[in-house]
């Protein structure tokens with residue numbers, strides 16, 4: 001087989017040159033990292049689950065009219081995406097205090113926030129992705145005010161939709177991280193959702209048991225990460241019937 005050109009290898013994914021100009025293949029690895037890769041492990045099966053979960057979420061967001069880089073899933077570990085110029089900002093939306101906001105502001109984990117809060121982090125591994133404000137983003141030219149508005153508007157829509165989707169399957173969306181990119185088409189440029197949305201990039205708590213169904217299982221050495229991600233996928237209804245037997249809806253009563 002012809003050797004594909006590898007464009008970029010990150011902590012969780014590899015980007016290969018796509019079949020057509022302007023496309024890439026996004027390969028989901030089994031690597032798990034935390035604290036900016038100071039902690040690393042390989043967790044067999046994680047990449048397959050994230051590929052499927054992210055496909056599901058991007059497809060549903062696309063159906064809602066949110067522009068994304070997603071074109072189609074190619075196989076168990078790969079999806080075809082549109083190549084974008086990544087905005088070097090991680091957009092975090094929080095509904096409930098957990099992780100760094102709990103530490104920084106002294107809020108007990110699980111405390112509901114007065115309203116959903118959007119935070120920005122500068123994507124820079126050497127600096128450990130520092131938190132930045134809109135002032136920094138515009139002053140250093142990482143994004144312009146219109147792009148920040150677009151990203152915030154999409155982040156709020158994504159939060160509303162995903163919060164509802166997860167509540168419907170007994171899961172609380174505590175927070176999540178998203179990335180955006182610039183897509184150039186003819187003479188126009190627009191901001192689209194890129195990267196992935198998966199239990200690697202969200203905090204997901206089971207509503208009844210409060211059990212964590214996300215990457216905190218790895219960060220905090222709780223174990224059972226693949227089981228938790230599989231449970232998320234199962235509840236989303238995206239595993240094959242033979243993977244996870246599950247009644248598919250109301251049954252006709254005879």
Ligand SMILES: Nc1ncnc2c1ncn2[C@@H]1O[C@H](COP(=O)(O)OP(=O)(O)O)[C@@H](O)[C@H]1O
Pocket residue numbers: 008009010011012013014015024069081082083084085086179181194195196
């Ligand atoms: N559509 C896209 N076009 C170009 N780059 C992308 C696209 N979607 C995601 N990326 C970038 O590809 C990389 C994905 O690999 P990942 O393992 O998450 O990297 P990292 O270790 O930098 O987080 C990220 O740096 C992300 O910003």
Ligand SMILES: [Mg+2]
Pocket residue numbers: 010011012
């Ligand atoms: Mg990443």
